[in-house]
Amino acid sequence: MKYITEFRRSELAEGLISHIKRSSKTPARFMEFCGGHTVTIFRYGIRQVLPQNIEMVSGPGCPICVTANADLDKAFALAQIPDVIIATFGDMLKVPGSRSSLQKIKAEGAGVMTVYSTMDALKAAEDNPDKPVVFLGIGFETTAPTVAASILQAEERGIKNYYVLSLHKLCPPVIRALLDAGEVELGGLVCPGHVSTIIGSHPWEFIANEYGIPCVVSGFEPLDILQCVDMLVEQVEKGQSKVEIAYRRGVRPEGNRQALKLMEQVFEPCPARWRGMGEVADSGLKLREKYRRFDAEANFELKPGPVAEPAGCICGDILRGVKKPADCPLFGKVCLPESPVGPCMVSSEGSCSAYYLYGEGRGG
Amino acid sequence: MCLAIPVLIKSIDDKEAEAEIGGITRRISLRLTPEAKVGDYVLVHTGYAINVLDQEQAEETLALLREIAEAEEAG
Numbered sequence: 001m002k003y004i005t006e007f008r009r010s011e012l013a014e015g016l017i018s019h020i021k022r023s024s025k026t027p028a029r030f031m032e033f034c035g036g037h038t039v040t041i042f043r044y045g046i047r048q049v050l051p052q053n054i055e056m057v058s059g060p061g062c063p064i065c066v067t068a069n070a071d072l073d074k075a076f077a078l079a080q081i082p083d084v085i086i087a088t089f090g091d092m093l094k095v096p097g098s099r100s101s102l103q104k105i106k107a108e109g110a111g112v113m114t115v116y117s118t119m120d121a122l123k124a125a126e127d128n129p130d131k132p133v134v135f136l137g138i139g140f141e142t143t144a145p146t147v148a149a150s151i152l153q154a155e156e157r158g159i160k161n162y163y164v165l166s167l168h169k170l171c172p173p174v175i176r177a178l179l180d181a182g183e184v185e186l187g188g189l190v191c192p193g194h195v196s197t198i199i200g201s202h203p204w205e206f207i208a209n210e211y212g213i214p215c216v217v218s219g220f221e222p223l224d225i226l227q228c229v230d231m232l233v234e235q236v237e238k239g240q241s242k243v244e245i246a247y248r249r250g251v252r253p254e255g256n257r258q259a260l261k262l263m264e265q266v267f268e269p270c271p272a273r274w275r276g277m278g279e280v281a282d283s284g285l286k287l288r289e290k291y292r293r294f295d296a297e298a299n300f301e302l303k304p305g306p307v308a309e310p311a312g313c314i315c316g317d318i319l320r321g322v323k324k325p326a327d328c329p330l331f332g333k334v335c336l337p338e339s340p341v342g343p344c345m346v347s348s349e350g351s352c353s354a355y356y357l358y359g360e361g362r363g364g
Numbered sequence: 365m366c367l368a369i370p371v372l373i374k375s376i377d378d379k380e381a382e383a384e385i386g387g388i389t390r391r392i393s394l395r396l397t398p399e400a401k402v403g404d405y406v407l408v409h410t411g412y413a414i415n416v417l418d419q420e421q422a423e424e425t426l427a428l429l430r431e432i433a434e435a436e437e438a439g
Contacts, residue, residue: 001419003370003405006426015433022436036366063365089410091365117411119393142366146412149395194366197407197415220367223429230432249422250368250407250415259396259414349365 003249007221016226021051024233028187029055031321033171035062035349036220037190042358044222050229057184058354060174060274060319061192063139064095064347068273071167072097073304075136076105078165078296085111085128087121088136094346098308118150125154125162134296137166142194144168144285145259148266151287151294163296166286169272171195172203173283179211184321188232190225191217193247200255201243208241219247266291275343276316315342318351325355332356368409370417373402383408
């Protein structure tokens, strides 16, 4: 068991596709919240094998895409402070804020380093004791515990020049905001797999209980998505709405208690700005007072300047699931992976990037 | 962004481990999965193991999918 190829076997996929086609009688729109699911769905041509009854729409589950320009600008303002080294995951480099991107700022001489892990950022702080190293904390519940662990390690190792700009976001509150806005009617939700690895399946129960929407937690291999759709169809046809886990090898109902403990020790919920959705209460994480000395926002004076949004970009509408990339006049014309206008074309998990890469909505 | 991949733990040294993915060895942190043992497959996200994969559950899932495929083939 290597947990990869076993979940890509075509004969098992055929069985699931046949079962879905036979069971699905009611038209239903399912949202895959997570950008990683969007990528699997496109990479394996899953939309093409589903019956016409089933429509898949992408949700706001791409942390880079949902980070508001006002917050990106803060990160860029930090990068422009002399001696500051910004440590960030590579997919942040090209993301445009109001006026610039980390890539441009780096080309102008700012200290920007790409890291694979917060462990690399900690090492950079140890190797450069005279320079503040600021890790850009962008990510959902999957990533936040790893950042919490890095802050606790900095404390243990007495590293005094390590900071975090916490722009972390929490998924359940934004799904509630999305449903309350009432713009998109959903017949089912493909719940994010690795967010659920951390938080478990219980935090999704309000969606099934209060909104009557079937929820299934899915993994990221093609069989995982097909099994999840099959389970959603079954709930739809039986008129049920409950939370189920298809991704049982990777998700326990209670989540990862150790990760939750560290996350809670270091962070507390706060309001957060989401691109396209505005401010959502308790949907962000900030450092607790006890860890204030690691908080970049509390320790640096940031002057990010006025916020500007790219003219014509509809990333916000796409993230809410009310429009598709092909509805955007910029898509595939001026907004391209090599010269992205909006973040959904930058991140490999962004809807626009996935649509573009796999040819959907590009015409021809 | 929430990408996590299954890797095999080869050895453990306190809160870190040597893990193998596709023949390449990489150092990972076990701070979020203190229960991980040598020989376990863990899901790794940005250098941290976030979960010990459950082999029994994986086999049950595959057995269920085989049942569905056989039933569909039998029509």
